[in-house]
Amino acid sequence: MVVTIPRCLLACAAALGIAAGAAAADLREGFAAAGALSPRLQALAAERSVLLARRERSEALTPGAPFVLAGYRSDRLPGDRGLREYEGEVGLPLWLPGETRALRAAAVAQLAALDAAVARERLLLAGEVRAGWWAWQDAVAARRAAQGRVAQARALERDLGRQVAGGLAPEADRLAVAAALREAETALRIAERAVRQEAVAFRALTGRLPSDGPAEAEAAPPGEGADPRIAAARAAEAAGRAAEGLVRLRDRANPEVVLQFRHERDARGEPWGSRLAVLFTIPLGHPPLQRERLAAAQAVTTAGTAAALASARAVAGGIALARENRDAAGAVLHAAGQRQAALAEQAALYEAGWRAGELPLIEVIRVRTALAEAEAARLRARVALGRAGSALNHAFGVEPR
Known part of the structure; x- marks a missing residue:
């Protein structure tokens, strides 16, 4: 069932600069819309290109770009005896032993961690959308109860107006009913404002106005490690270990091979000579710097391990608490239904007694007020049960x- 958007809600949206003709969305549609708008998910998606480029770099022939060096030397200043020298070099950096394999493993682990982080971020966003949609549903339930209370009060006011006009009821009773109607109308206006506020909050998150829809069916418990929060923590731990392995291999700068060509003469009239040389640059390690880098990488791995354990405990505790809340919400709904049914029967008896002249009108108003509160509690308890199932x-x- 789709809820018709009140005019006051559209006016409020227009006042905030939001187009009033936007499509409405239930919980599932709102989550999909929020995912498309989420800056956090967009930022994670942008990181994928970085990691893909890093994985591609691990398949390159060299760890960096080659370089070219050209030089010229002469003795024109201060004297010119004819010395000339032309020199050119082409250098290539080389991979350290095992570096390509370690870099590829680190990139693959980081891609897996990114995918897990996306799933975790989507779940966090789902929690925000669920909270917003159920808050709107709760406000709608309160408004529905307030509307029923106003309808009953107006019907009683019309009935009593006819009786007062016919001299069958005192004016004091009409004034009491009018006061009860004004109170019910005030409660309705407050409830309508709450609905508008929750709708605007949902719209800010999803870009869509909320609409009614089916409650979530209870899902099956996830398998071991399938929870996105646990999976993300474990993937981050694995990425940390892969980065640690890469740091262990990169204990020094990359070596270089240089091909050098020189064409020269020492003086004017002497023959030109050419030389070709192959040079190797072999950097040495710097233990203090390596220890610092390795300690930083190990700290990331340790944090990932602790986060994985904490996530597992938090998820287990969250499931236990959510089950208790669902069971409690079911019990509250059952009790609220029984209370509403009892008050409805009592209200019918009181109204019959008042019409028979056995009870004063104030008792009818009192029991109807209690019935309206019980109906509101029952409707909101039903929403609370759906919210608990969603949680x-x-x-x-x-x-x-």
């Missing part, structure tokens, strides 16, 4: 679907 799915690490 259990979130604890399982399942997106709205």
